Structures are given as C-alpha cells and as structure tokens.
Amino acid sequence: RKEVEQDPGPFNVPEGATVAFNCTYSNSASQSFFWYRQDCRKEPKLLMSVYSSGNEDGRFTAQLNRASQYISLLIRDSKLSDSATYLCVVNMNKGAGSYQLTFGKGTKLSVIP
Amino acid sequence: GAGVSQTPSNKVTEKGKYVELRCDPISGHTALYWYRQSLGQGPEFLIYFQGTGAADDSGLPNDRFFAVRPEGSVSTLKIQRTERGDSAVYLCASSLARGLPGELFFGEGSRLTVL
Numbered sequence: 001r002k003e004v005e006q007d008p009g010p011f012n013v014p015e016g017a018t019v020a021f022n023c024t025y026s027n028s029a030s031q032s033f034f035w036y037r038q039d040c041r042k043e044p045k046l047l048m049s050v051y052s053s054g055n056e057d058g059r060f061t062a063q064l065n066r067a068s069q070y071i072s073l074l075i076r077d078s079k080l081s082d083s084a085t086y087l088c089v090v091n092m093n094k095g096a097g098s099y100q101l102t103f104g105k106g107t108k109l110s111v112i113p
Numbered sequence: 114g115a116g117v118s119q120t121p122s123n124k125v126t127e128k129g130k131y132v133e134l135r136c137d138p139i140s141g142h143t144a145l146y147w148y149r150q151s152l153g154q155g156p157e158f159l160i161y162f163q164g165t166g167a168a169d170d171s172g173l174p175n176d177r178f179f180a181v182r183p184e185g186s187v188s189t190l191k192i193q194r195t196e197r198g199d200s201a202v203y204l205c206a207s208s209l210a211r212g213l214p215g216e217l218f219f220g221e222g223s224r225l226t227v228l
Contacts, residue, residue, distance in 0.1 A: 008153075034216075043204060043219035044156065087155050098169055101146070101217060103155035 003027065004090050006104035014112050017078050021107045023071040023088030031099065033064055034089040035073050038106065044087055047073075078111045085109070115139065117220035119205050125226045126195055134190045134223045138207030145188050146217060147180055148204040156204055162188060195227045 006023045013019045025033075033050035048055065050062040050071055061074040071088055088104040118137040126132055138145050143164055148156035158172040162182045170180070177195075182188040192199055202224050206217040 043221050046216045100158055105155045
C-alpha cells in the first residue's frame with residue numbers, strides 16, 4: 001500500500017459545482033495533515049491544514065478521519081481559478097522521533113466555463 | 114520579503130556529468146528540505162536539514178546524490194555521474210518549525226534534464 005494515496009483524476013467540473021477529493025494514508029501514527037495546491041509548472045503552496053475536528057476556509061472544507069486514515073477536501077461553488085492539482089500531504093512518523101512530510105501524487109481539477 | 118530562491122531554474126546536462134543545484138531558504142528558517150518531482154507525480158522526499166546537519170537523508174536514491182548546508186542557510190544538492198532517470202524538477206523548501214514541520218515554503222524549483 002502506498003504511503004499516501006489519491007485518485008489522480010482528472011476531475012472536470014463546471015463552474016459552480018461542488019467537488020470532493022479523497023486521500024488515504026498508511027501510517028496510523030501520522031501526526032499532521034495538509035492540502036497543498038500546485039498550479040501547472042509552479043511550486044506547491046499550502047492551501048490548508050487539516051484538523052481532527054474538521055475545518056473550513058471560505059469555500060474549502062477539510063475533514064480528517066483518523067480511524068479510517070482518510071482525509072478529504074471539499075470545494076464548493078468551484079471557480080475557474082480553482083483549476084490546479086491538489087496534493088494531500090501527511091506528516092509520517094518514521095520512528096525515533098523522526099517525521100517526514102510525504103506527498104500524494106495529487107488530484108488534478110479542471111473547472112470548465 | 115524574499116521567498117525561497119533556487120538556481121539554476123533550468124539545467125540541461127549530458128549523462129555522466131556532475132551537477133550542483135543551489136537553494137537559498139527564507140531568512141531565519143532553520144529547516145530545509147529537498148524534494149524531487151517527476152511529471153505526473155507528487156514531490157518525493159530526498160533530504161531534510163535542521164540547521165547544518167542532515168536530520169533525515171533516507172530519501173536520497175543512491176550515493177550519487179549528496180547535499181550540504183555548511184552554514185545553516187544555503188544548501189547545495191550535488192548529483193554525480195548523472196543518469197537520464199535523474200531528470201526531474203528538484204524542489205527546495207524551508208520551514209520555521211523544529212520537530213513537527215508546519216507550512217513548507219517552496220522555491221520555484223530547478224528543472225534538470227539529463228540527455
């Protein structure tokens with residue numbers, strides 16, 4: 001099983017649609033979780049952290065289910081500018097006090113006019 | 114303020130050559146990371162520095178890859194005897210946090226092409 005797994009997509013959705021991305025991780029001792037956004041041929045940038053209680057930032061909602069080792073990102077009212085690749089990132093416990101930020105392959109989103 | 118700076122932005126080299134990629138992190142960030150990203154893949158961890166020391170180099174694929182950060186700021190990733198499979202975007206990131214990393218700030222990357 002890969003350490004961080006995502007559906008690569010692409011997800012092609014019309015403007016205004018709601019879209020959800022899922023991510024699963026293998027290491028149950030993982031401590032923290034993030035969604036990063038990466039535009040084409042650009043560097044990844046933090047979109048939001050993911051908290052156990054779930055958190056929302058405008059049109060974006062992130063959820064964490066530790067029991068199922070599952071993270072989700074929901075985007076409401078999609079905009080053309082949301083088109084990008086969304087990377088699920090997990091802070092993996094590598095043992096002996098060592099942690100490593102591990103990225104999924106990313107899910108590509110295209111919002112269509 | 115200045116972000117993470119990486120040079121060169123593009124490097125084309127021939128198989129078997131030696132390459133150095135440089136990263137200048139955000140001032141005051143003690144943690145520095147190198148990742149490698151191939152087309153259609155997520156960033157793959159290579160090495161992590163806390164200050165001058167490599168805290169975790171478990172992602173370096175083999176002994177042709179080496180990285181240094183002698184003064185705790187600028188880092189250089191060195192690749193010996195390059196192979197075509199080394200072609201990728203090499204991303205550097207820095208972070209303020211010790212221990213559990215918070216937000217990573219990435220540079221724009223160095224795109225390496227090995228012919």
